[in-house]
Amino acid sequence: MKFTLSALVAAAALAASAAIAPASAGHRDCTADMAYLNPDHDGTIDWHEARRAAVRLFHKLDPDHDGTLDRNELRGRVGILSMARFNPDRDGTLDKHEFLALVKHRFERANPDKDGTIDCRELSSLAGRNLLRVLK
Numbered sequence: 001m002k003f004t005l006s007a008l009v010a011a012a013a014l015a016a017s018a019a020i021a022p023a024s025a026g027h028r029d030c031t032a033d034m035a036y037l038n039p040d041h042d043g044t045i046d047w048h049e050a051r052r053a054a055v056r057l058f059h060k061l062d063p064d065h066d067g068t069l070d071r072n073e074l075r076g077r078v079g080i081l082s083m084a085r086f087n088p089d090r091d092g093t094l095d096k097h098e099f100l101a102l103v104k105h106r107f108e109r110a111n112p113d114k115d116g117t118i119d120c121r122e123l124s125s126l127a128g129r130n131l132l133r134v135l136k
Ligand SMILES: [Ca+2]
Pocket: 038, 039, 040, 041, 042, 043, 044, 045, 046, 049
């Protein structure tokens, strides 16, 4: 009886996660993101637009204007692994150059068709959402 109950609970949990999964994996409404990231309204984000947004975010997250972002200022946008990879001078912070290298890397990861731009579908992917985290 105990086993049956825990099996039921497990099945219910599985069903619940299955019900949630398609909603988060489905097509996101990216109108607001696009309005912010695509000022020329051509439906896609090119590197120029992404870079400009990333620079804007960098300054927003760096209120002390010392030119670097520490993990505190990055507020979960950059994980420990990314931090290690994109902080070659190991000073515990990302300067603008290091930050933009990370953004460029995420931009390329989010653009599997290599057409130089991120469309709404690409922005909705896991890689796209990782990119979004360092753009706004
Ligand atoms: Ca554009």
